[in-house]
Amino acid sequence: MPDKQCLLMKNLILLTLFISISIAALAQKTSNTLSLIPQPASIETGSGSFVVKNTTFIEVTSTDTGVIRVAHLFSSKLSTATGYPFAVKQRSSKASAQNAITFSLVSDSLLGKEGYTLKVSPHSIAVAAYQPAGLFYATQTLLQLLPREIESKQVVKNVIWSLPAVTITDTPRFGWRGLMFDVSRHFFTKQEVKSFIDDMVHYKYNTLHLHLSDDQGWRIEIKSYPKLTDVGAWRPKREGKWGNLKGSQPNEPKNYGGFFTQDDIKELVQYAGERFVNILPEIDIPGHSMAAIAAYPELSCTPGSYNVNSGEKFMQWHGNGTFSALVDNNICPAKESVYGFLDTVFGEIANLFPFEYIHMGGDEAAKNLWEQNDTIKALMAAQDLKNPEEVQSYFVKRIEGIIKSKGKKLMGWDEILEGGLPPEATVMSWRGMKGGIQAAKEGHHVVMSPSDFAYIDYMQGDPITEPLVYASLRLNQTYKFDPVPQGIDPSLILGGQANLWTEQIPNMRAVQYMVWPRGLAIAESVWSPKEKKDYNSFVARVENEFQRMDLRKVKYSRAMYDPIFKAAKDGGDGVKVTLDTEVPNLDIFYSFDETNPDEFYPKYTGTLTVPTDALTLKVVTYRDGKLIGRQINMPVVELRKRAGLK
Secondary structure, rough: OOOHHHHHHHHHHHHHHHHHHHHHHHHHHHHHOOOOOOOOOEEEEEEEEEEEOOOOEEEOOOOOOOHHHHHHHHHHHHHHHHHHOOOOOEEOOOOOOEEEEEEEEOHHHOOOOOEEEEEEEOEEEEEOOOHHHHHHHHHHHHHOOOOHHHHHOOOOOOOOEEEEEEEEEEEOOOEEEEEEEEEOOOOOHHHHHHHHHHHHHHOOEEEEEEEEEOOOOEEEEEOOHHHHHHHOOOEEEOOOOOOOOOOOOOOOOEEEEEOOHHHHHHHHHHHHHOOEEEOOOEEEOOOHHHHHHHHHHEEEEOOOOOOOOOOOOOOEOOOOEEEOOOOOEEEOOOOHHHHHHHHHHHHHHHOOOOOOEEEEEOOOOOOHHHHHOHHHHHHHHHHHOOHHHHHHHHHHHHHHHHHHHOOEEEEEEHHOOOOOOOOEEEEOOOOHHHHHHHHHHOOOOOOEHHHHHHHHEEEEEOOOOOOOOOEEEHHHHOOOOOOOOOOOOHHEEEEEEEEEOOOOOOOOOHHHHHHHOOOOOOHHHOOOHHOOOOHHHHHHEEEEEEEEEHHOOOOOOOOHOOOEEEEOOOOOOEEEEEOOOOOOOOOEEEOOOOOOOOOOOOOOOOOOOOOOOOOEEEEEEOOOOEOOOOOOOEHHHHHHHHHHOO
């Protein structure tokens, strides 16, 4: 009997050992590879992995409220997918506990406000930062180290929640890492803005630029001027091609729109602040002011009746970067009452937003009507202003004084440089890098958001597949963004930002589709060291992130898999076509016979000559025998047009 008990005991020990080894091996197999966006500054991989269990807990070594808040946010996120409780405890001894995730503040000022270190070992995870923001960004890295199922919004079973052993030291390249969200052209609710914040902090963005006023809507309650939202926040609903819509009709209901109350703004500021995001408010003046003028027509230099724009054409674009107004959408820089109005508006805004900057817009102020206006002419004579650009400069300087009087700093689009700029103003450069370069050379601080890299409302695939916008910006071009031009003092470049204008983006699913994955490219450009950037590595990490976005139910574009068409004359009346891809290792299959191609169709290997009678070139992309891109049907008539043929 004792021999049988001994044998049984040996078998139990062997079985336990086998199970332990199997679990460890499975944990190692299922743990994530280091697919991180943005790429950290320094990574050292170790051996083994840490497995999060239902007994794992979070401990903090500080009584700082920010540290405790970060710990609870992380605990909540982990609990959602794992179903584990993750108690947050104050450390009771100097030694870090086994099976714990420990958050600590350290005196290493080299980490700065947002840097962190984290060490994952098989027994514990230690996270350290100089300030709580760094701990928060460390948690975003930890989430990306966990299996992708951590992104689920419900409990996922039968997952081993392992993280590979690794030591990471990370600090951001820039302090300004922004996304601009235009909530004026179409209104987005408080909850939708919160979800936008949730998405951006995954990738360590820290600035949300809210474009709160434009010709199509005034979106923030100003208690001293209630008609700004009673009138300026509403218009008739229109669906169709932007710029080709019908304007407001007499007696037509104006029930499309909305606005944020001041309580809404306070709630958003708090929500963002808890996630270490600053909100930059923008009131766009003197141009882009139709909604304000509809509410208070006396703000205009041009007497008349005004409506909030519904998407109808009111500007004439001349194709060379110049434009003129068909309807005056500028508030009047020559009326003293305008400055009293703006003093009150910016006073209320300054009280709502703790961020140090207020953005005044300043872009695309059409000056053709100023040139004909007697009130403007009188201002020019009184102030010895030589041209309309100096009129705008006069206006900008007055606004800078108002904003400064509220304890804030003025920021504006690069047009505020025209005619001369107040010495303390900060420029956000959107018309390429040149405005930012000029501003920096003049000693101004700059945020780079150039349209040729960072305008994520542009089409991201071929125009025949995308909602039609006037320009294109593919992912590989976005990834080339570097906010610091050669020869410029880098200390004057605060950072970079991607801008999402929403004229043709009416809902959150469309917002997500436009932001991701190009927002990932900008995130890496403003966080990661320049020398760490590698496009092929980035593409692989984006593909991993797509799977995580699927679990978060975030919509994204797969346009990076779409072929790029280049059409040219073949020497006669025919067309030759070359196809390229912006991501590596794709196979393109095609047809000209109106049937739908797959991997058994001809494979593209070089320039194609379009058959005389073909109507459509259909293409589709595969990788390793698996369909990866959408089918694109390119009309031959479009190819002929692009080749310069009729």
